Amino acid sequence: MKYRKLGNTGLKVSEISLGSWLTYGGYVDNHQAIATIVRAYELGINFFDTANVYRRGESEQVVGKALAMYPRSSYVLATKVRGPMGELSNDQGLSRKHIIEQCHASLRRLGVEYIDLYYCHYPDADTPMEETLRAMDDLVRQGKVLYVGISNMSALEISKAVSIREKHGLHPIAANQPLYNMFTNEIEHEIIPLCERNGIGQVVYSPLAQGVLSGKYRSIAEIPPASRASDRDGYQAVQSWLKEEFLIKARRLQLIAAEFGLTLSQMAIAWTLRMANVSSAIIGASRPEQVEENVRASGVRLKEEQWVRVHSALIDL
Numbered sequence: 470m471k472y473r474k475l476g477n478t479g480l481k482v483s484e485i486s487l488g489s490w491l492t493y494g495g496y497v498d499n500h501q502a503i504a505t506i507v508r509a510y511e512l513g514i515n516f517f518d519t520a521n522v523y524r525r526g527e528s529e530q531v532v533g534k535a536l537a538m539y540p541r542s543s544y545v546l547a548t549k550v551r552g553p554m555g556e557l558s559n560d561q562g563l564s565r566k567h568i569i570e571q572c573h574a575s576l577r578r579l580g581v582e583y584i585d586l587y588y589c590h591y592p593d594a595d596t597p598m599e600e601t602l603r604a605m606d607d608l609v610r611q612g613k614v615l616y617v618g619i620s621n622m623s624a625l626e627i628s629k630a631v632s633i634r635e636k637h638g639l640h641p642i643a644a645n646q647p648l649y650n651m652f653t654n655e656i657e658h659e660i661i662p663l664c665e666r667n668g669i670g671q672v673v674y675s676p677l678a679q680g681v682l683s684g685k686y687r688s689i690a691e692i693p694p695a696s697r698a699s700d701r702d703g704y705q706a707v708q709s710w711l712k713e714e715f716l717i718k719a720r721r722l723q724l725i726a727a728e729f730g731l732t733l734s735q736m737a738i739a740w741t742l743r744m745a746n747v748s749s750a751i752i753g754a755s756r757p758e759q760v761e762e763n764v765r766a767s768g769v770r771l772k773e774e775q776w777v778r779v780h781s782a783l784i785d786l
Contacts, residue, residue: 470513471768475545475586475748476643477668478616482545484742484767486516487760488674488751489528491706497755499531506535508757512764516545518646518672518751519579520590521571522552526578533579541581547644547672548575549620551590563593565604572608586672588618588646592626599633606639618672620646624659631667642669644748649673651682651722651740651783652715661746670748673741677752681710682737684723721782729775731766738766740779 472481487509492502506517519532529548536544550571553561561567575584587608589601608614619630619642630642645664647656649671656671664671677683719733726736741750754760771779 470515470764472515473748474670475616475672476664476670477641478643478670480545480585480616480643482516482672482749483514484749485514485738485764486518486547486672486749486751487514488518488753489532490520490523490674490753492528492753492755501756502531503535505754505757505760506532507538509754509760509764510536510539510544512760513767514760514764515543516547516672516749518547518674520549520552520588521554521575521578522549522590525554526574529575529578533581537580545585546579546581547586547588547618548579548584549588549590549618550575551593563589563596563601563604565600568601568604569608572613576613583612584614586616586618586644587614588620588644591621598626598629599637602630602633602639603637606637609640616640616643618642618644618646619669621648624663627660627663627667627669631669642667644670644672646672646674646751648675649741649747650676650678651737651779652678652710652718657744661744665746671744671746672749672751673747674751676738676741676750677734678710678715678737679707679753681707681715681719682722682733684719684733686711686716686719718783722779725778725782729771731769732762734763735766735769736771736779738763739769739771740776742766742769743771743776 471484473484475482517532517536519528521529550568551563554571559566605617609617617640634642647660649656723733726733738750741747752763
């Protein structure tokens with residue numbers, strides 16, 4: 470496993486991190502989920518990602534239980550705040566009240582004394598951004614959070630957050646978590662250059678387009694019974710990628726990956742990591758063997774002419 474700095478911080482994170490969206494605390498049995506996390510740790514993954522809203526805290530509990538057997542200093546733990554955690558008016562959002570209360574709740578569920586990286590999961594138009602960033606900064610000053618992250622923000626919103634941070638001398642924003650894979654590269658145009666200038670690293674999610682870039686889906690009509698798309702919640706996440714144009718491109722890419730001695734999953738993850746500003750790519754895995762395959766993408770560095778072939782396969786049909 471190779472490691473990279475998280476943005477402009479001194480924190481080293483594994484190029485490949487393990488997420489828990491739609492997996493742990495959900496349709497994956499807890500014993501299997503823990504076995505998968507354990508295998509990831511054994512293979513050198515030191516960066517684990519979850520969120521309070523994933524199964525309303527159940528994912529955090531599973532991740533915390535699995536990591537409890539290891540020294541706290543040996544792994545980097547990320548979670549998020551923003552989504553609905555109840556039915557009352559203040560049970561969601563990025564207000565000071567919700568952030569502070571949910572940080573404490575996440576700490577309890579995870580069974581830890583501090584969160585390494587705490588994300589604002591997505592923007593909250595009802596709360597002044599200054600209030601949000603000051604609350605996050607207070608958690609850092611209290612030692613409950615070590616680094617602040619943002620997620621699913623536009624370039625304009627990131628610029629505003631950076632300006633507020635600079636104006637008030639708040640702790641730097643260490644990471645941005647955006648959607649990024651071979652089928653959607655919008656962050657390369659504005660967000661990555663902006664973040665590079667401000668020391669913010671990318672921790673990208675869905676590098677395999679919810680499994681479509683693993684090659685497991687051969688057609689829209691044939692859904693593998695053990696796949697994420699066979700689960701009701703999982704299908705809702707996968708369906709935006711289960712389109713004929715993407716499946717055709719995936720089949721093209723799979724042939725190219727085989728020529729390079731890689732699986733499609735490995736090449737797709739390596740594609741995201743070809744960008745220096747990407748600190749880590751988050752994979753989702755329901756079985757240990759999936760982690761074993763995907764971690765082999767760490768350290769893969771293809772030549773420019775090889776990437777040219779890959780990009781030619783991504784040209785619109």
